[in-house]
Structures are given as structure tokens and as C-alpha cells.
Amino acid sequence: MSSTQMLKGIIDGCILAIIHEKEVYGYELAEKLEQYGFDSFSEGTIYPLLIRMQKEELVSSTLKKSTAGPKRKYYTLTQKGEDELQQFIARWEKLQSNVNLCLRKQ
Amino acid sequence: MSSTQMLKGIIDGCILAIIHEKEVYGYELAEKLEQYGFDSFSEGTIYPLLIRMQKEELVSSTLKKSTAGPKRKYYTLTQKGEDELQQFIARWEKLQSNVNLCLRKQ
DNA sequence: ATCTATATCTTGCATTACAAGATACCAAAT
DNA sequence: ATTTGGTATCTTGTAATGCAAGATATAGAT
Numbered sequence: 001m002s003s004t005q006m007l008k009g010i011i012d013g014c015i016l017a018i019i020h021e022k023e024v025y026g027y028e029l030a031e032k033l034e035q036y037g038f039d040s041f042s043e044g045t046i047y048p049l050l051i052r053m054q055k056e057e058l059v060s061s062t063l064k065k066s067t068a069g070p071k072r073k074y075y076t077l078t079q080k081g082e083d084e085l086q087q088f089i090a091r092w093e094k095l096q097s098n099v100n101l102c103l104r105k106q
Numbered sequence: 107m108s109s110t111q112m113l114k115g116i117i118d119g120c121i122l123a124i125i126h127e128k129e130v131y132g133y134e135l136a137e138k139l140e141q142y143g144f145d146s147f148s149e150g151t152i153y154p155l156l157i158r159m160q161k162e163e164l165v166s167s168t169l170k171k172s173t174a175g176p177k178r179k180y181y182t183l184t185q186k187g188e189d190e191l192q193q194f195i196a197r198w199e200k201l202q203s204n205v206n207l208c209l210r211k212q
Numbered sequence: 213a214t215c216t217a218t219a220t221c222t223t224g225c226a227t228t229a230c231a232a233g234a235t236a237c238c239a240a241a242t
Numbered sequence: 243a244t245t246t247g248g249t250a251t252c253t254t255g256t257a258a259t260g261c262a263a264g265a266t267a268t269a270g271a272t
Contacts, residue, residue: 027268037204070237098143175218
């Protein structure tokens with residue numbers, strides 16, 4: 001059981017929360033997640049996830065020039081994304097309490 | 107993003123915690139998890155998981171007669187399982203604080 | 213005998229985190 | 243001009259795993 005397996009379905013919510021705060025581009029997102037304590041986030045995780053989320057219409061993107069390299073694709077939340085974030089928060093709260101209930105018994 | 111996806115790698119830890127408390131059999135485990143708030147736990151999840159955990163020598167099992175049906179396979183933690191439980195708890199604490207850090211920003 | 217509740221297991225599928233690598237762009241140094 | 247290094251995105255393939263669906267079996271009650 002690896003640490004990474006625990007993230008399934010959870011990074012999505014974290015990403016929604018980060019984008020909600022301020023529009024970000026993929027590379028920046030990976031850095032932020034590391035700042036928040038997640039270790040070494042692969043772009044092989046981030047980019048496919050953002051593409052999937054855009055397909056699901058949770059986020060939308062716009063290209064903007066950069067002075068330090070190629071164009072950046074900035075993401076913002078759609079209304080559907082905002083709703084999904086709220087639902088994620090509710091699920092996360094419930095998960096936390098369920099798991100902690102299991103753990104505190106022992 | 108379904109609710110169930112969030113469980114990946116987390117049920118393992120919950121199961122370790124429950125078995126640590128008292129030896130249990132699979133069917134009982136599914137009921138307990140439901141009591142703890144997880145909704146409708148499939149045996150198609152529980153049994154393969156217990157078998158996998160036994161292969162990894164985290165748990166061991168013994169068959170015991172039942173008055174209400176076929177024999178029950180009771181599981182207990184091995185020393186390796188106890189160690190894994192402690193490691194899971196550490197990972198879970200870290201995950202909680204990371205995710206909450208993301209969420210509280212918004 | 214039949215039915216119901218209990219109990220375990222197997223097969224196959226969908227999801228998804230990630231490693232590894234490919235591609236490309238810009239600025240500054242050589 | 244060319245090279246180098248940092249920035250930035252995307253694709254392919256793989257492994258892990260929760261779960262639905264169904265098969266199998268036992269014990270007690272009707």
C-alpha cells in the first residue's frame with residue numbers, strides 16, 4: 001500500500017480548491033501542491049487530470065504569454081466546477097470523520 | 107469524480123484498524139464499515155482485499171464454525187500488519203493536514 | 213423439501229496516479 | 243549564431259484497486 005494510492009480522487013478536489021482561490025497554470029499547480037506538503041507531483045499526473053476536468057466542464061482555460069518560456073494555459077473554475085468543489089468538501093469531511101472513527105477505536 | 111474513488115488505499119488502513127481492535131471475519135467487517143459511515147460496502151471489495159493482505163502477510167486467518175451459516179474466516183493482524191497500521195496512521199495524518207491546507211485557503 | 217439469512221470467492225471492468233519520454237518556447241551566456 | 247538551462251505542455255503505457263455481478267455453500271426455520 002503506497003502513499004500515492006491514498007490520493008485517488010482526492011487530488012481532484014485539492015486542485016479545484018487551488019484554482020478556486022486564483023487562476024493557475026499546470027506547472028504552477030504542481031509547485032503549489034508540493035508547497036502544501038504533497039511530495040513530488042508528476043506532470044504526468046497533473047496534465048491529464050486538467051484535461052479530464054476540462055472535458056467534464058469543471059474548468060476552462062485560456063492561453064497567456066510568458067516572459068520565461070512557452071505560453072501558459074491558465075485554468076479557472078466553471079460554475080459546475082464550483083459546485084463540484086462544494087460537493088468534494090462535503091465528501092472529504094465525511095471521509096475524515098469515518099476514517100477517524102475507525103482509527104480512534106483502536 | 108465519484109465518492110468511492112476517494113477510498114483508494116484508505117480502506118486498507120481502516121480494515122487494519124478494525125482488525126487490530128478485535129479479530130473479525132469478512133462479512134462482519136463489511137457491516138462494521140457501514141456502521142462507521144462508509145456506505146454500502148461490497149463483498150467484491152472486502153474479500154479480494156483480505157486475500158491480498160494475507161498474501162502480503164499483514165493478516166492471518168483461522169476458520170471457525172458458525173451457528174448461523176458456513177464457517178467464518180477470522181482475521182488477526184500479524185506484527186507486520188501492526189507496523190503497517192502505524193505507518194498508515196502517519197500517512198493519513200499527513201494527508202489530512204495537506205488536504206485541509208488546500209481547502210482552507212479558499 | 214424449500215426458503216431465508218449468512219458467508220466466501222471469482223471474473224471482468226473502469227478509474228486513475230504515475231513514470232518516462234517527447235515536444236517546444238524563451239532568455240541569457242558563450 | 244549557437245548552445246544551454248529553465249519553463250511549460252502533452253502522450254503513451256503500466257499498475258493498482260474499488261466494485262458490480264454472479265457463483266457457491268452452509269445452517270436453521272417453515
